[in-house]
Amino acid sequence: MSQQVKSKERVQEHGEVFTNEHEVNAMLDLVKPETERIDSRFLEPACGDGNFLAEVLRRKLAVVTSRYRKSLHEWERYCFVAVGSVYGVELLPDNVAACKERLYGIVEDEYEKVAKKDANPAFLDSIRLVLRRNILNGNALSLKAVDWDGNDTAEPIVFSEWSVVMGDKVKRRDFRLDEMLEGNVDADQTRSLFGADYSSAVDWEYDKETKSFIPKPMRESPLVSIYEISGAK
Numbered sequence: 001m002s003q004q005v006k007s008k009e010r011v012q013e014h015g016e017v018f019t020n021e022h023e024v025n026a027m028l029d030l031v032k033p034e035t036e037r038i039d040s041r042f043l044e045p046a047c048g049d050g051n052f053l054a055e056v057l058r059r060k061l062a063v064v065t066s067r068y069r070k071s072l073h074e075w076e077r078y079c080f081v082a083v084g085s086v087y088g089v090e091l092l093p094d095n096v097a098a099c100k101e102r103l104y105g106i107v108e109d110e111y112e113k114v115a116k117k118d119a120n121p122a123f124l125d126s127i128r129l130v131l132r133r134n135i136l137n138g139n140a141l142s143l144k145a146v147d148w149d150g151n152d153t154a155e156p157i158v159f160s161e162w163s164v165v166m167g168d169k170v171k172r173r174d175f176r177l178d179e180m181l182e183g184n185v186d187a188d189q190t191r192s193l194f195g196a197d198y199s200s201a202v203d204w205e206y207d208k209e210t211k212s213f214i215p216k217p218m219r220e221s222p223l224v225s226i227y228e229i230s231g232a233k
Contacts, residue, residue, distance in 0.1 A: 024051050028059070035059045038082050045140035050099035053135075058084055060108050069114050076123050077168060082224050083120075083127055084162030088135045089177075091150050096137045103131055125230040133160045143178040154208055158218065168226045172219035181213060182187060185226030 016160040034040045034057050044052050047055055060082035090096045091151070095137040107127050138145045138157040147156040203216040204230060 003067040014190050021051070021055075025074050025172040028052070028055055036063050038063055038078055039085055039086065041085045043087040043089070045089050046156055047090045047099055047135065049090075049095045050088065050102045050135075052221075053088050053099065054106060057082065057106050059104065060085070066112060070114055073119055073168070075114050076120070076226065077164060079107065079111070079128065080123075080130070080162070081164055081168070083130050084134070084164075086134060087159055088133070088164040089138045089140045089157060091137070091146060093137050093148055093150075099134070100128075100131045100135050103135070104128060120227060122206055122230070126226055126228075127220055129230045130160075130162060143181070157196060161217070164226070166223065170226055170229060171223055172229075174214065174219045174221075175217050 023205075028035050036059050037041075038060055040060075041209055042053065042056050047053055061079060064075060064078045064082055068078055082101070088099060090099060090126045104124075104127060108124060109126065136145070136157055136159070139150075139152055140157075142152050143157050144152040145157055147153055156179075158174050161173045161175060162170055163173070170212075205216050207214045
């Protein structure tokens with residue numbers, strides 16, 4: 001677990017204070033059933049180096065291992081679902097890099113225990129790619145991507161949704177976070193005809209799973225195997 005303060009300068013400039021392990025677990029225990037549901041999505045808008053996301057992932061993987069350790073293929077499939085359900089936004093690039101490595105390390109350690117000599121490097125390559133797309137350098141207030149100095153760019157924060165279908169095939173759909181926040185309303189509520197920045201019209205679709213309207217994805221990728229994602233375009 002990271003120390004709560006890295007430096008006084010970072011506290012003064014960015015208000016950076018990390019949550020300690022006891023508080024992380026106490027807060028997650030308030031929603032314990034969701035932390036143990038493999039496909040339950042979590043978004044940490046100021047994720048730091050991953051204190052909350054790491055614990056969420058550990059809990060999810062504990063469930064995956066308890067249920068599927070006897071079948072490596074099933075374990076890989078549901079591990080992928082678990083990793084694909086964890087999202088983070090962080091302003092400082094060193095924290096983003098540390099968070100990705102931390103989450104990857106959790107998966108790698110558990111995978112080695114389950115797979116042993118049958119570990120597949122292609123699977124771990126896919127996990128790296130998912131984390132690269134799910135843990136992003138951005139400003140959760142402006143909903144914009146940021147540069148290496150922490151300044152907003154003109155680019156929106158874009159997350160990928162990962163859906164495992166047809167065995168080990170994965171469907172990836174990319175969404176703008178600002179449009180998701182604007183569009184995720186109940187069926188009987190009035191919704192805007194535009195994205196959060198009102199720069200362009202947004203096409204809406206009703207999502208049966210969440211029972212709400214969400215924007216259509218900005219792009220969709222063809223189905224690809226879990227083990228081939230890192231080489232897909």
